[in-house]
Amino acid sequence: MDTASALMGFGLLILFVAPVGYMVYNQSFQEKKRAKKLAFLVQQQGFKLDETENINGLSLGLDKTARKFFLIKSGSDAKLKTIDLEQDTKIELLKTNEDGASISNLDEVREISLQMKNTDGGVKKLIFYAEEEDPVTQKTERLDNAIKWQKNLQKYSRS
Structure with missing residues (x-):
């Protein structure tokens, strides 16, 4: 009886924790993917990112020497936007x-x-x-x- 209760409790724990873990992992994966895409597109244009950050569905980057600000939004239509400072x-x-x-x-x-x-x-x-x-x-x-x-x-x- 104790083993069965423990297994049931462990099963329920996994049932409720696994989706949360998956969501956290998926969000982290998407942020890394977007950051890599930002770095690749910026490098393709001949610039270098000195500072980057992922904020609520946005990847932001700054090239201090060229004075350019880059951003890319999440989603399938993610396009690099360049702002000349x-x-x-x-x-x-x-x-x-x-x-x-x-x-x-x-x-x-x-x-x-x-x-x-x-x-x-x-x-x-x-x-x-x-x-x-x-x-x-x-x-x-x-x-x-x-x-x-x-x-x-x-x-x-x-x-």
């Missing part, structure tokens, strides 16, 4: 509420993003947190990532 004049951190107004109270923030304005008048937006898609528990972590990348990009931009 010499063209971008202003990089702002935006924390907006549900009405789209800029706010500072973190509890009311619905979206955290970096907005890059270039000399041509074009605006590019990189979203780090969107309340509809991301867990509320990651809001502070994603804000810290956005601040870090804002500082890095400003350091190498023309402004």
Whole structure:
């Protein structure tokens, strides 16, 4: 009886833990695959990544000498996007509420993003947190990532 109960308990443990383990493994595999794809595509264009990071479905990279910022999104339509930091004049951190107004109270923030304005008048937006898609528990972590990348990009931009 004790052996049968132990085996049943062990079987149930595996039944519930295995899917979680698989999800963690699969997510890690996808991030590594996306990071390798980013490095390969950047190297193909003749640039070198000095700094990289995987953040919520994005792989970000920075070539400090060429002053280029690279990003690739997850998914089947993942294409390399290149942002020339010499063209971008202003990089702002935006924390907006549900009405789209800029706010500072973190509890009311619905979206955290970096907005890059270039000399041509074009605006590019990189979203780090969107309340509809991301867990509320990651809001502070994603804000810290956005601040870090804002500082890095400003350091190498023309402004």
